[in-house]
Amino acid sequence: MTEASKSIRDELLKPDSGSVRRSRIDWIMRRVFEASAFLTVLPLFVVIMFVFVRALPWLNPAFFFNNPLDPEPGIFNAIIGSIQMSGLAMLITAPIGIAGGVYLSEFASSRVVSIGETLIDILLGVPSIVAGIFAYLLLVPVLGFSAWAGSLALAVLTLPIVMRTTQEVMRLVPVSIREASLALGIPVWRTTLLVTLRTAFPGVLTGLVLALSRALGETAPLIFTAKGTNALNFLEFGTTMNAMPLVIYRYAGAAEDQLVGQAWATALVLMAVALAMNVAVRWRTIDSRVA
């Protein structure tokens, strides 16, 4: 055995005095990371359990299908109101947000893109109470305390989400796909809409669902605009409308046990809806990736 190969053997096989200490540190670090992950997820589970336990006694058909002023009160008008206002907000936000995201990804010069991204970031960071005050000062004088104002306030909050996700998923579409379409003699705008956007669509859908999730849960903008009401409001956007976050806000500090209980139950419903939407989006994304 030569000197050279002997020293290589030594380097590989010689017992290392530091190795035991190293593997102990390794074990400790692993436990630290695991504990951190656990601590991060723990509050989520605590909240879910808490809400679940408090809400359960108050979940019954009357809760879902009756209105607040009925003999057996429920939150039906809030459920319908949330759906209507969030739905209208999405109808406003989706086309504008998607178009904006497409523009930033495909057509804007790099200067416009960086300005646009900064603006979107600012909008994303706006606290919802600020959006609420903004709506109160600007929209309510024009639209009154109404579901129109409420939906618009929600639209302002959700627009940057849709724009940002659309821009990012469009960017992820490989250049080769666009080139394949252009090389067939398909004009740029058709390529963008029918090929690039189509390819990015699952991601765009995710952005829409995230935006809808946010719209359903926002309270502050609605406090100052749609205000909430005990009456059932179906498609009357010109006047006040109830919503699930408003129910939680109003009932949480109430004196009567039933109202507090219904606040918990509404919270559970909101969480369940958000969870369902997120799961549905993940399933769809996994499906299309596998295909």
Added chain:
Amino acid sequence: MIRVDGGQGTVPGRVAQGAEGGKHREQSAPEASAGTVELRGVEAFYGTFRAVNNVSMDIHPRSVTALIGPSGCGKSTLLRSINRMHETLLGASVKGSIHLDGVDLYSSDLDPVRVRRVIGMVFQKPNPFPTMSIYENVAAGMRLLGRTPKSELDGVVETSLRRAALWDEVKDKLKQPGTSLSGGQQQRLCIARAVAVQPRVLLMDEPCSALDPVATLKIEELIRELAADYTIIIVTHNMQQASRVSNHTAFFAMDDSRAGYLVETGLTTEIFTAPKLPLTERYIAGRFG
């Protein structure tokens, strides 16, 4: 004279013929010159950097012309200039003139979109549309441009897949995603997609470099068949492939400013057995590149 009308006005009868076997020639015998590409003083830039320097050559119709040469000699850039894809890159530009059957492809009253309908392209890495089925991929060129009735689409899809020697392998699974095919099949799918819009010229940018040898041979055979009906220009790094597949060859090299220039063109047999310039001979002999 070539019809630069995007190929929309072609006769349905020609498609129906193809559906019966795919190897029939068109009834109307095209002019002998139809599909001649003339390059004069072509230069291509990425911003201020000149990648292609003063290329002048004729591309002959109904044949395969191979562009060979070491990496970085602007062969792909030149290819992409022919169908006006080069300018889709930010800051890219082309100088000089490129004519197809006498039509200036860069004239200001010619929409690049129409140029790309008449000149098709197949890329190095197969790029079928991921959200579309095999059928939809082949039909994409027709569908994405307007309402073609389904009956006609079916015929076009079948003809094109037969032309690309893919029909028998996929006829029972046209609804499967385009990406579910193997690499070689995907490339043939891309060829089918390109010929479906009935171009006159086919540009192929190293179409086999991402494929295994078996798939490569199949595609080379396909290229030889397609040459009967199209003007084909193929960029290839593989000299043996160039000698197998092409009728004419153009050899490119890089000058001191790192721009690609045309060294020599000629019949493939001549270039490979008796090249005129010593640089060509050294490349053919494998002494560089």
